[in-house]
Amino acid sequence: MRAATVLRGTLPFAVLVGAWALVAGAGAVPAMFLPPPADVARVAWELARDGALALHVAASLARVLVAVAVSVPLAVALGVLVALHRRLAAVAEPIVAFFNALSGIAWLPLAVTWFGLGWASVTFIMFNTVFFLVFFNTLVGVRLVPRLFEHAVLTLGGSRRHVILHVLLPGALPSIVTGLRLSLGFGWRALIAAEMIATSTGLGFLIYNAANFHQSDTILVGIVTIGVLWLLTDRLVLQPLERRTIERWGLVAAGS
Amino acid sequence: MRPRRVVRLLRHRTVAFLLAVAVAAAGWELFTALAAPRRLDPALAARLAREPVVSVTVTLGFAPEDFHIRLFQAHGVVRGVRGTTVLLDRVRAEDVRRLARYYWIRRIAAADLVETPAAGARSAAGGAEPAGNDTGGGPTGRTPTPPAPAALPRGTTR
Amino acid sequence: MSGGRAATGRWELAAAWAFVLGTGTAAWALAAAALPLPAYYLPPPTAVLGALAELVVKGILPLYVAESLRRILLAALVALGVGVPLGLLLGMSRRLADFAYPLLNFFQSVSGIAWLPLMLVWFGFGERTILVAVNYTVFFPVIFNAMLGVRSVPRLYVDALRTLGASRGRIVRDVLVPGALPAIATGMRLGLAYGWRALIAAEMLVGAHGLGFMIFSAQAFHLTARIMLGMGIIGLLWVVLDYVLLRPLEEATIARWGLVQR
Numbered sequence: 001m002r003a004a005t006v007l008r009g010t011l012p013f014a015v016l017v018g019a020w021a022l023v024a025g026a027g028a029v030p031a032m033f034l035p036p037p038a039d040v041a042r043v044a045w046e047l048a049r050d051g052a053l054a055l056h057v058a059a060s061l062a063r064v065l066v067a068v069a070v071s072v073p074l075a076v077a078l079g080v081l082v083a084l085h086r087r088l089a090a091v092a093e094p095i096v097a098f099f100n101a102l103s104g105i106a107w108l109p110l111a112v113t114w115f116g117l118g119w120a121s122v123t124f125i126m127f128n129t130v131f132f133l134v135f136f137n138t139l140v141g142v143r144l145v146p147r148l149f150e151h152a153v154l155t156l157g158g159s160r161r162h163v164i165l166h167v168l169l170p171g172a173l174p175s176i177v178t179g180l181r182l183s184l185g186f187g188w189r190a191l192i193a194a195e196m197i198a199t200s201t202g203l204g205f206l207i208y209n210a211a212n213f214h215q216s217d218t219i220l221v222g223i224v225t226i227g228v229l230w231l232l233t234d235r236l237v238l239q240p241l242e243r244r245t246i247e248r249w250g251l252v253a254a255g256s
Numbered sequence: 257m258r259p260r261r262v263v264r265l266l267r268h269r270t271v272a273f274l275l276a277v278a279v280a281a282a283g284w285e286l287f288t289a290l291a292a293p294r295r296l297d298p299a300l301a302a303r304l305a306r307e308p309v310v311s312v313t314v315t316l317g318f319a320p321e322d323f324h325i326r327l328f329q330a331h332g333v334v335r336g337v338r339g340t341t342v343l344l345d346r347v348r349a350e351d352v353r354r355l356a357r358y359y360w361i362r363r364i365a366a367a368d369l370v371e372t373p374a375a376g377a378r379s380a381a382g383g384a385e386p387a388g389n390d391t392g393g394g395p396t397g398r399t400p401t402p403p404a405p406a407a408l409p410r411g412t413t414r
Numbered sequence: 415m416s417g418g419r420a421a422t423g424r425w426e427l428a429a430a431w432a433f434v435l436g437t438g439t440a441a442w443a444l445a446a447a448a449l450p451l452p453a454y455y456l457p458p459p460t461a462v463l464g465a466l467a468e469l470v471v472k473g474i475l476p477l478y479v480a481e482s483l484r485r486i487l488l489a490a491l492v493a494l495g496v497g498v499p500l501g502l503l504l505g506m507s508r509r510l511a512d513f514a515y516p517l518l519n520f521f522q523s524v525s526g527i528a529w530l531p532l533m534l535v536w537f538g539f540g541e542r543t544i545l546v547a548v549n550y551t552v553f554f555p556v557i558f559n560a561m562l563g564v565r566s567v568p569r570l571y572v573d574a575l576r577t578l579g580a581s582r583g584r585i586v587r588d589v590l591v592p593g594a595l596p597a598i599a600t601g602m603r604l605g606l607a608y609g610w611r612a613l614i615a616a617e618m619l620v621g622a623h624g625l626g627f628m629i630f631s632a633q634a635f636h637l638t639a640r641i642m643l644g645m646g647i648i649g650l651l652w653v654v655l656d657y658v659l660l661r662p663l664e665e666a667t668i669a670r671w672g673l674v675q676r
Binding site: 008009010011012013015016032033087090091094095097098099101102103104105106107108109110112113114186189190192193196197204207208210211214216219220222223226227230231234 | 426427430431433434454455512513514515516517519520521523524525527528529530531532534535536607608610611612614615618619626629630632633636638641642644645646648649650652653656
């Protein structure tokens with residue numbers, strides 16, 4: 001059964017690559033525009049071998065990790081804190097929603113003004129995107145936890161801390177994890193765009209720089225890497241997380 | 257649909273918003289179309305009837321920025337800038353009328369026939385005139401060099 | 415069971431808004447004046463308002479806003495006109511849907527911006543590059559979700575109609591399309607959210623008239639007030655777009671057709 005699933009997952013790509021090879025091989029399109037798969041594979045191997053690909057992948061991933069590691073705990077903590085105060089929460093919600101709407105990449109000129117070019121600005125973009133989205137979702141998630149549950153715990157003699165840790169946080173978890181998924185999605189895209197503009201390492205830089213030299217094969221290697229990294233994150237990080245939190249707490253069945 | 261249902265539909269925020277936008281856009285188009293002829297100098301208006309291609313001086317209410325220069329370049333050849341006036345050469349008659357519709361243009365007059373020097377006249381505009389990111393890609397879709405990464409002002413000298 | 419802490423009075427909300435906006439602006443002005451930073455780091459609120467007035471008087475802002483809106487609306491129309499029908503078609507065939515799923519998933523994961531360098535090689539620094547990147551970005555979430563929406567319609571309903579003798583067209587029109595509508599609305603919302611952001615990035619990279627270009631070029635000259643103004647407008651436009659067009663659409667379809675099966 002497992003083999004059938006793997007086949008079903010890879011066959012479409014095999015067909016796509018086959019069609020690609022046919023079009024490129026037919027010579028209708030110049031190699032500069034559509035390099036054949038063999039060329040792309042060769043360049044991928046070269047980049048991997050001399051460490052360039054690893055360098056750029058590591059740079060991008062490092063920024064993601066740093067931004068997520070700092071912003072998520074901060075956003076969740078703040079979200080819970082703000083949600084506990086009714087009026088503050090009512091006010092904060094639209095403001096945070098507005099900052100959410102302010103897309104990550106729109107912060108870049110301001111970030112460059114403040115921090116200059118380089119990893120600081122780019123990581124700031126990612127941090128921003130993740131922070132506000134997770135903050136917002138935590139806020140909304142906690143506010144939607146039915147009061148009944150809080151009262152129940154308090155009636156049974158639980159402390160404030162109990163309420164937060166055992167009622168509010170678990171109750172808000174589906175929303176928080178959804179926020180994490182969305183923010184990683186938005187953030188990853190903003191990161192790639194920011195790397196094109198404001199720094200000299202990372203996958204975004206790799207493909208944008210390659211465009212200057214018309215190196216379409218390098219660009220395609222970068223594009224595939226970007227897509228694969230996201231799919232891996234989805235499969236290895238987000239879906240297990242969703243399974244353990246959302247599905248465990250009996251709410252929305254984590255979809256595709 | 258019965259009248260009450262129509263009214264309720266109109267009150268819905270989406271429909272109301274779209275209607276408001278449509279009305280505003282139509283009103284604006286009308287306004288610009290009506291106001292355009294006033295910006296043309298009478299002498300110019302007469303010449304437009306005779307000549308298909310003219311040279312004009314476009315007077316703005318402010319020193320033009322790179323944005324405006326680029327916009328003018330889509331319609332003609334920018335020969336020079338002096339203060340708040342731009343000298344624009346080889347403009348087609350219909351483009352003159354199109355330019356006249358911009359609300360930020362004060363006046364368009366016929367240019368003197370004497371050729372003005374092109375080089376150096378650009379810097380006459382005082383203050384912070386951002387020459388900005390001098391890449392192509394506007395409505396004409398020219399394809400010059402790629403933009404440098406941020407903070408490197410390109411094309412600041414002409 | 416009430417919605418927890420969610421309930422708040424309308425006047426309370428307005429008052430709280432006024433309070434926050436007031437103190438926020440005051441704090442900003444204070445920080446701008448007091449902090450020992452170069453002037454261009456943190457322009458005061460008045461500078462941002464001044465930039466607004468200046469850019470409107472000079473005709474720059476309206477044109478940039480119009481250009482950006484034009485591009486995103488075009489992408490929305492293309493996604494709606496092409497992506498939805500294609501997605502529906504794909505969803506109607508089990509085998510096609512299974513085949514397309516991994517491909518669409520992959521292409522959706524790669525933003526149009528990642529394709530932009532390749533588009534630069536193909537089309538250069540022009541309008542077409544931006545349009546391709548943005549249309550791509552909006553397109554894939556829409557087609558993907560449309561397909562999934564059709565697949566999520568319970569077989570029961572299709573069979574029920576077929577038992578009653580309905581034609582294929584009837585089934586599509588009365589069961590599949592309505593059943594897929596919530597997913598389509600969600601796909602549009604997601605696609606446009608991605609697309610709006612991709613548009614800003616594309617305008618920065620390609621250098622075409624638009625809000626992204628406005629804030630990007632302002633940075634080169636330390637016109638930070640313009641940057642902040644541009645950012646505010648970018649956020650505001652999305653809020654308006656989302657609140658006025660997208661969210662009602664999503665709510666209307668979900669509310670009307672009942673449960674959403676994601």
